Amino acid sequence: MKTDELIQLLAQGAGPAPRAVAARRLAPGALLGLLVSAALAAAWLGWVPVALYEHLGPWFKLAYAGALALAAAWLAARLGRPVARTAGPLAAVAVVLALALLLGLGSWWSLPAAERAAALLGHSAAQCPWNVLALSLPPLAAALWALRGLAPTRPVAAGAAAGLFAGALGAFGYALACTELALPFVAAWYTLGMALSTALGALLGPRTLRW
Amino acid sequence: MTTASLPNPASGWLRPLAGPGAAASAQNAARAVPSPAPPARMSPAHDAFERQLAPLWQRAQAGDEAAYREALRLIAARLRGYLRRRMQSLPDELEDLVQETLLALHLQRGTHDPAVPVSAWVLAVARHKLVDLWRRRGRQEALHDPLDDVDEAALAGHEPEAGSARDLGVLLAVLPAAQRAAIVLTKLEGLSVAEASARTGASESAIKVQVHRGLKRLAALVGPGRSPGGDAA
Numbered sequence: 001m002k003t004d005e006l007i008q009l010l011a012q013g014a015g016p017a018p019r020a021v022a023a024r025r026l027a028p029g030a031l032l033g034l035l036v037s038a039a040l041a042a043a044w045l046g047w048v049p050v051a052l053y054e055h056l057g058p059w060f061k062l063a064y065a066g067a068l069a070l071a072a073a074w075l076a077a078r079l080g081r082p083v084a085r086t087a088g089p090l091a092a093v094a095v096v097l098a099l100a101l102l103l104g105l106g107s108w109w110s111l112p113a114a115e116r117a118a119a120l121l122g123h124s125a126a127q128c129p130w131n132v133l134a135l136s137l138p139p140l141a142a143a144l145w146a147l148r149g150l151a152p153t154r155p156v157a158a159g160a161a162a163g164l165f166a167g168a169l170g171a172f173g174y175a176l177a178c179t180e181l182a183l184p185f186v187a188a189w190y191t192l193g194m195a196l197s198t199a200l201g202a203l204l205g206p207r208t209l210r211w
Numbered sequence: 212m213t214t215a216s217l218p219n220p221a222s223g224w225l226r227p228l229a230g231p232g233a234a235a236s237a238q239n240a241a242r243a244v245p246s247p248a249p250p251a252r253m254s255p256a257h258d259a260f261e262r263q264l265a266p267l268w269q270r271a272q273a274g275d276e277a278a279y280r281e282a283l284r285l286i287a288a289r290l291r292g293y294l295r296r297r298m299q300s301l302p303d304e305l306e307d308l309v310q311e312t313l314l315a316l317h318l319q320r321g322t323h324d325p326a327v328p329v330s331a332w333v334l335a336v337a338r339h340k341l342v343d344l345w346r347r348r349g350r351q352e353a354l355h356d357p358l359d360d361v362d363e364a365a366l367a368g369h370e371p372e373a374g375s376a377r378d379l380g381v382l383l384a385v386l387p388a389a390q391r392a393a394i395v396l397t398k399l400e401g402l403s404v405a406e407a408s409a410r411t412g413a414s415e416s417a418i419k420v421q422v423h424r425g426l427k428r429l430a431a432l433v434g435p436g437r438s439p440g441g442d443a444a
Contacts, residue, residue, distance in 0.1 A: 001379040001431075006310050007283040009379070010317045010426075016274035023323035081322040082335035151319040153339045163304045210343070211315070 006196030021157035025146045030073065031167060032138055033139025036082045037173030041135055060114035061190060068194065069168035070094050076143060078162035080150030086157075093164070097191070104187020111184075119182035126187050128178065132193025133200070136170025140201060142209045152209050159205015160198050167197030185189075243259045260289050261330040261422055287313060290337055297341055303343075304435035307377070314338045314430035318423070339425075382432055384423065390425030392420050 018024075052058055073087035109118055122128075143162035152158035171190050180186065264285050271279035290309045298305050317335055323332045383391050396407040397418065408415045431437065 001310070001377050001382070003287050003306060003310055003313070006282055006313060009394075010285060010313065011276050011280035012398045012401055014276055014279050015405065016316070017272040017323070018321035053313075066289060081327075081332075082319075082339065083324070083327045083331050085324065085326065118295065121231055130223070151315070151322045151336065151339075153335050168350075211319075 022150055023079070025149050026073060026077055026143065026165075029142030029146045030069075030139060030165070033142040034169045034173060036053065036138040037135040038176055040046045040138070041173045041177035043129075045131075046067050047176055048179055052179060055181045057183065057186065058175060060100075060103070060183055060188050061175035061178065062097070062172060064186065065168050065172035065194075067096045067103035068093065069165060069172060070101075072161060072165035072168055076147060076158065076165050079154060079158040079161045080147050080152050080153050082153045084152075084154065084157075088193065100191065104184045105182075107183035107187075116184075117199065120184045120188060121187075122180040122182060124178070124183040125185065128180070128185075128189035129193035129196055130131060131178075132167065132171045132174050132190060134170070135173045136165075136193070136197040136200075137165040139154015140197060140204075142166075144201070144204060145182040147208055148211060152205075153211060155205040155209040156202050157205070158209055160202035162205070163198040164194060166201065167194030170194075170197060173199050193207045215244065223343075257330060260285070261328050264289075264329055264333075268323075271327075272323065272325075283313060283317075286316065286333055288331070293334060293337055294341060298344075301344075301348075307433060307435040308340060308344060311430060311434040312337050314426060314433060315340060318426055323353060377433060382429055385432060386428055388426050389413070390421045390428060393421035394425045397422055 048058055071089060071092035075086060075093060078084045078086050078089055108116055108119060138165060143166050144159065147158050147162055171194055174193075175190075221377045231308075233312070237332065264282060266283040267278045271282045288310055290312055291305065294305055294308055295302075296307065310352065316333060319336065323329060385393065392411055393407060393413075396410060397404060404415050404418050407413075407418050411418070413421070
């Protein structure tokens with residue numbers, strides 16, 4: 001086949017370039033992944049009792065996970081393009097992380113010394129990161145599938161962004177079922193769970209993001 | 212990577228207003244969204260490529276097919292030069308990789324960020340396809356003969372023709388019937404999507420999907436060292 005023949009073929013009836021490819025690719029999978037995570041959390045652990053929403057804790061979890069999911073989605077969408085401009089989304093991720101860690105630390109410092117250990121460890125510190133990681137698996141599969149349909153040229157970074165995005169969605173799902181209320185607990189163990197998911201994404205990126 | 216997002220008026224990108232690229236530069240400067248400078252490491256030849264390509268590409272992305280055809284020709288020539296230097300041990304497969312890259316660029320044209328120089332985007336995709344080729348080769352080389360003993364001198368005078376050994380008809384024959392029909396009608400016979408829809412009875416969106424899937428399948432077939440499936444080759 002002559003290359004010019006191929007060019008004729010490609011240009012014929014090509015129309016305008018598709019728009020918002022990253023959003024159209026990421027959004028449906030992310031939504032589905034989030035729903036699966038939330039459903040799994042509910043079926044496995046049950047919803048948080050409504051009365052607990054009078055406390056700050058559940059809202060902090062949802063706000064933290066939600067904000068990080070948005071920032072990470074922006075990052076993943078950028079890394080789905082060749083020559084990705086990542087400065088903006090990386091700054092957004094850093095701001096969300098820093099705010100959450102500062103709030104956790106501030107809350108920890110404000111507590112009497114005797115209560116600090118309980119606020120940090122709660123009753124489920126050993127399970128929390130693993131639960132977040134487990135619930136991030138459905139959105140991680142969806143995010144990697146979405147990125148694979150784009151054109152990531154930095155598979156480790158793109159995989160890590162997909163992992164962070166999925167971790168935040170998994171944390172959001174887990175927050176609907178987790179009864180811990182202390183901010184230091186959330187800042188430490190939710191963050192660790194999302195870091196595990198990010199690492200898993202970075203590991204899977206080079207293997208799955210082939211195009 | 213982030214340097215691409217910083218406007219750098221000091222680089223050679225908008226400066227040579229009196230040079231041969233003056234018309235293109237003026238066109239660029241007149242755009243509503245000013246293009247940032249390409250990264251500083253790009254050569255003057257690359258700057259010229261960007262100046263020539265950028266206005267065409269902008270029209271192509273908006274749906275101008277003639278501009279798109281012209282842009283793809285420019286890109287093909289640039290890719291040939293870029294890849295030839297990096298594939299000296301595989302000159303026969305150069306055009307295959309050029310074609311595979313062109314298909315990838317077409318399928319992924321929605322991922323070009325207008326804030327990034329189009330030439331940088333093109334070469335990032337080409338580099339990705341080249342790395343992919345070497346990875347596939349590396350795996351095959353482990354099983355077959357190494358390429359070390361290829362006579363470089365014999366290759367030096369080899370001018371690759373602007374075509375691959377693969378035949379479009381053979382490639383199309385490998386596609387599922389619906390994808391083949393959609394591509395033949397809209398891409399080879401030049402029917403509009405609406406006409407192709409009327410001819411086949413499939414909906415317009417189904418035609419578009421089949422064309423996209425068929426081109427994706429073709430992209431998976433045209434690459435160097437890939438077999439177009441079964442006994443079709």
